[in-house]
Amino acid sequence: KAGVTQTPRYLIKTRGQQVTLSCSPISGHRSVSWYQQTPGQGLQFLFEYFSETQRNKGNFPGRFSGRQFSNSRSEMNVSTLELGDSALYLCASNRGGANEQFFGPGTRLTVL
Amino acid sequence: AQSVTQLGSHVSVSEGALVLLRCNYSSSVPPYLFWYVQYPNQGLQLLLKYTSAATLVKGINGFEAEFKKSETSFHLTKPSAHMSDAAEYFCAVTHDRDDKIIFGKGTRLHILP
Numbered sequence: 001k002a003g004v005t006q007t008p009r010y011l012i013k014t015r016g017q018q019v020t021l022s023c024s025p026i027s028g029h030r031s032v033s034w035y036q037q038t039p040g041q042g043l044q045f046l047f048e049y050f051s052e053t054q055r056n057k058g059n060f061p062g063r064f065s066g067r068q069f070s071n072s073r074s075e076m077n078v079s080t081l082e083l084g085d086s087a088l089y090l091c092a093s094n095r096g097g098a099n100e101q102f103f104g105p106g107t108r109l110t111v112l
Numbered sequence: 113a114q115s116v117t118q119l120g121s122h123v124s125v126s127e128g129a130l131v132l133l134r135c136n137y138s139s140s141v142p143p144y145l146f147w148y149v150q151y152p153n154q155g156l157q158l159l160l161k162y163t164s165a166a167t168l169v170k171g172i173n174g175f176e177a178e179f180k181k182s183e184t185s186f187h188l189t190k191p192s193a194h195m196s197d198a199a200e201y202f203c204a205v206t207h208d209r210d211d212k213i214i215f216g217k218g219t220r221l222h223i224l225p
């Protein structure tokens with residue numbers, strides 16, 4: 001069974017731009033969560049989608065948004081990028097209610 | 113609110129020595145607890161999880177963790193460290209099967225030859 005895939009793996013943007021990251025969960029998994037990982041803050045929860053609905057949300061500004069499609073694939077969007085948004089963005093999926101998260105390799109975003 | 117504290121952002125042990133990574137949690141209800149490992153340039157991989165079935169949980173790669181409610185701890189151990197264990201380890205908690213999972217800041221494990 002294929003694992004969680006994330007595209008692109010690396011991204012370089014400049015301040016003020018926006019970016020969209022994509023995540024394809026493991027087949028059959030209905031829950032997709034997004035995390036931001038930085039050296040200073042560690043892993044911070046952004047949001048979780050389950051069956052196309054946002055089920056949980058972390059403490060990030062409204063510039064961070066996401067959505068989930070009917071095939072469970074998810075996208076995350078960051079608008080008006082700031083230098084501090086440079087991070088590894090991880091996507092994780094699970095069957096829903098199963099807790100164990102399966103992580104993708106991440107997208108490394110660099111904001112210049 | 114639930115939270116996780118990992119003591120020590122860096123831990124160094126000699127190859128063959130005991131590995132002990134500390135995790136303390138805060139949760140108002142019985143928690144679900146996890147340990148994940150992250151190798152360089154990779155996502156996180158589940159090592160083991162506690163879901164109230166047994167207090168001593170065995171995971172992959174020879175790791176195990178013991179849930180101690182009285183100490184609100186879930187420390188990760190491995191009897192004999194191997195060079196391949198060098199990675200970053202994350203403890204995580206949630207109190208509900210459908211709730212978000214909160215991660216600790218991670219502990220980077222260094223193995224000395």
